[in-house]
Amino acid sequence: MGEHNFFSFFNIYEKHCLAEGQSPRTVKTKLSNLKMFVKWCIANNIDEIREVTKSIVEQYKADLAETVNPRNNQPLRKNTKRRRVTDVRTFFKELTYLDYFEVNPLENLRLPKPQRTLPTAFLTFEDIEQVFQATVPYGDTGKRDRAILETFYSTGARRMEVANLDVMDVNFKQKQIFVTGKGDKERFIPIADRACDWIKHYVNHVRPKLVDKKSGFTLFLDNRGMKYRETQMSDLAKKYILKAGFDVNAACNVFRHSAATHMLENGADIREIQQYLGHSDLSTTQVYTHVTNVQLKKTYQKSHPAARQTKRLIATEFGRYR
DSSP states (O other): OHHHHHHHHHHHHHHHHHHTTOOHHHHHHHHHHHHHHHHHHHHTTOOSGGGOOHHHHHHHHHHHHHOEETTTTEEOOHHHHHHHHHHHHHHHHHHHHTTSOSSOTTTTOOOOOOOOOOOOOOOOHHHHHHHHHTTGGGHHHHHHHHHHHHHHHHHOOOHHHHHTOBGGGEETTTTEEEEEOGGGOEEEEEOOHHHHHHHHHIIIIIHHHHOOTTOTTBSSBOTTSOBOOHHHHHHHHHHHHHHTTOOOSOSHHHHHHHHHHHHHHTTOOHHHHHHHHTOSSHHHHTHHHHHHHHHHHHHHHHHOTTTTSOHHHHHHHHHTOO
8 A cells, every 4th residue: 555655646746747847767767766765665664655754764864875786786876875865855845846745844854965076087189089090990980980979079068968969959050069968958069170070071971871761860870870879879989999098987978078177278167167068066067177186286297397306316415415
């Protein structure tokens, strides 16, 4: 009975989220997290949705802190725990908005702290060029892949944003692309001339060879004429990164992180980078300032004459004093 009670509210919540304009993918993720919470509730003899209180969700938070990911036997990542609790809190907030609760029982619930990780997967511009050159031996396939990689680096777009591009989303005259990002947020991103040239060549000479009746207006087509899945995009990027001789812990994001870092190093304002990357929260963008600081230290150690002095030489200098 309790399970039915919970899931009857899930149906209401799902329809509400979709009516609010949230993407089916976003809603699916939210419901998945909510189902894990319900499973935990039932295991702890909480059968009715109206039994849920702040103290109960605090216990759920405590149990999440001790939960191990069965895939790697490691504790759950901080952002995973935060996302699960956030989806529970939002669920009750929206049900209260819809008048299913007079008072939101989780109104004052605190979320676990977010995890701020530095984007370590980035390459220099010279390294990026080597990755581009790795596409040369592959003929028409290489030309398509070069157009994809140039788009990634030029725009800093996410892999889903590039995969979902239609032909008409690229404005060659205005030198910008139109993307739909996380949470169905839409934005225009500038794109460089060189990336435009590669896309034009691909559209005119390669794409017609790949087009299938199911291709629609999708810009980048895989070998079967279909839209790329996100995992396919990652595999494509990783292939050329490795062939260029680099082993970094990311694929498509290498180009995104590198583009943002290079722009900051060359004087771009942090809020401009925020807009460029499509971050809703400036604090997400600010991690790149830490990256440029790390890069500055490395460059300093290599290039500043004082920093290049060896400890042995310095010790010799010490010995000259009486």
